[in-house]
Amino acid sequence: MLSTTFKVLQSIDSRRSSSNDSSKDDAAAKTKPDSVKDLQRKFLSVFWLLRCADWLQGPYFYEVYASKIFGGAPASMSMVSRLFLTGFASTALFGPAVGRAVDTYGRKKGTLAFSIIYAIGALSTKSPLLLVLLFGRVMSGIGTSLLFSAPESWLVGESQKSGDDPTGEYLGETFGMAYAGDSIVAIIAGQLASLAATKRGPTGPFELSTGFLLAGGLLASFLWKENLAAKSSSSSDSTNDDEKEESGKPSIKDAIKVIRADPKIMMVGGVQSLFEAAMYIFVLQWPPAIAKAVAKSFGDGAGTPYGTVFSTFMACCLFGSTLFGQFAKMKGPTTEGVTAGMLAVATVAMSTATYTVSTASTASGLLPLVASFFAFEACVGMYFPSIGTLRSKYVPDSHRSVIMNLFGIPLNILVVSVFMFVKYLGVNGALGVSSCALGLATLCMVKLNMLIANEKVKDPVLA
Template sequence: MGYYENSFYGLLALCAGLLASQPTRRNELKKLADSRKQVSRDDAHPEADWYKVYALIMGADWLQGPYLYSLYRDEHGISERLVSTLFATGFLSGAISAYFIGSLADKHGRKAVCMVFCLLYAMSCFFTIIPSIPLLFLGRILGGISTSILFSVFDSWMVTNFRERKLVENGCDLSRTYATTSIVNSLSAIISGLASEWLVRVSGTKKAPFLLSIGLLWTALQIIWANWVENYGTKQSESKDAPKPPSLLSTLKQPSILAIGFASTMFEGSMYLFVFYWTPTIKAVQKSTAELPYGYIFSSFMASSMAAALIFNIVMQKRPFKYSRLLVGILLASNFCFVKLAGPKTEDATFWLFCLFEACVGMYWPCTGYIKGRIVPDDVRAKVYSILRIPLNIFVVASLFIAGDSQHYLRVFSTCSMLLTASFGIVWIASLKDNMP
């Protein structure tokens, strides 16, 4: 067994140990009972349908990741330049559609838009396996729209559902919900990576993972239809005497939201660039000429992310410090990774720096999710979440065009470190001046 395989199994053992130490809803129910508060005796977890749907949609997304580029290049025979254009089309589609998606979700219902996501993403998968240039571009356009929904409307539905159903009284905790969601995402990534590799090997075609994705999305659609409750942003039926909800502009002008928006753009933009450049970076410092075990390396990254989410769950149970201060630490650690990656390094150091960055990703999602859940009003939640993704998509497209091919990864990592330094400073100032949780 090689070095990367041993590292992966070691990280899995760490995850198993951390999983056994997790705070649970049952513990919270016991605390509520001890404090003589009325609690539900229902053992069914009130957020089970959320976790099921999230596992399915993220599994559908992760199944495609390892083979999208290879499907375009190897099976469809598309030039590398056209592949880059297809990827850029997806990000541009996400940027253009973001504002309209948030508005539609807040007005017409987030459950409905989540169901539309399942249909659009399934269509994107179907068009991706057809070797027709117009249909491939249509697939990327639908994929960009779907990604905007995935990272804005689903979160919006979950947070509003959490509050409207008063799940705190049922032993739930929004911070723990976000951490568990991140854990579910990491597990989906690991399982999907192994499943996609097996499917391709058995079927002999890289189209197979995309067909399975369609099946997972259809299953998710059925669960959403049958079990989710609809929620909205601004209500049309509100009384004229009721206080007006905060406007979109006034919400976006809040220093805390501007800071979290800037930090999200810089961190998530760096994350997308990391996904694009990690393979050539490890190959450039590889000590041997043997084929790298990419599946184990990718799974190690996901295991690192999962371990960090599990640690987040344990540490933040007692709220030892503010979430905004933790975000500052995450940005600082990420900056350290890119500073080191931009300089001379060994193969082992490169691998573990990537694992450390993925650990930062594992803590980043529940941390920023909780902060946005606290500072963004429910009335404009989906709209704000969508708008915050517009500069992210533009940033990634611009970075890919400016960076050019994968040989310029050192310059990219150096730029990422500078941008993360700026976001670290902005979040720090906002956490001091504004009431960030």
């Protein structure tokens, strides 16, 4: 799987190079350092294995819990919903503490902890006991906090430590490769999940997931060096022994002070919370939206090809990530400007989908709905390398994981709130909330660009 992903990305990269003949002289003058290539290999090989483990569990989440028997009856939709929400609540509740632990004890340890904790969550699906299943969802929620903070923090820390990428150019390229490859991994994982479910039932994909978690953890343990957060200066004025002992260790209180002191961090965090909340709401609502449109187009008995739609979504994500990688190699566009444009497109796409769902009473609604969803997925593909690059520029290393998880709290609150009231909101209302969140994310990005422009006016050296 890793070799396939690397080969596809190398093919894409070679085509890019051949299309940029006019800039060959500039490219020759600046070759990628060997240390950067080595770092990319170490990070991507582990990252894709861990992401594959995560993707494997998605397609059969509902089925694995719906197959359980409680009190002599199959699990109800409300019970499956409670299990689903337990994972989100766990992420919101434990995320900041998890982030602090990652920054304090090491990003490599955090990645290894993810492998173990997420494997416990996956294996819990074998149990028929509700308490064990709930415990597994709590573990999965904690694992999610680790997955979306520890590996990225390790990469950024190692990149800054080497000093071979002072402008962050190669870091942006690495994020682009990571999430372009992630789209390919997702497609492969979907096929593997189907095979595992055929052989082992709905728990099969979860069992296979533990194998990838083991492989990723072992690879990280051998390839990665430990990487701690930079010491914080916020506690440098400590006077007593206890405070001195804690000096330099990241704390949630200090992380909040850091966020309040720099509005740029607040804007980046706002983009993270709002966009990802919109994305998770979309994940929950696209199946019923497309199913309804398909039924209107082809009749009530028509089946919806969810697997094909999902694979196409991933192809759109691959296009978006590849497009970001192309922008990252250009001298003109900035990550901030590209992200603002992407968020504007995402807002228009989701608003179009919302309008289509609310007004479509004929078969004509299927095409604009699918087109708007495809456009949004391309924006998702651009978003992850964009936000990774932005966080590497504006979020201090001393509190990186804590801050990332703090902004996960409003994200999860919004998603859980929409999910709890979805019976009143309906698909149209939920997508409307997603559209509003994307609009606010766009405003946050515009504000960030304004702050940067003002700093350049005050200090011409930054221009």
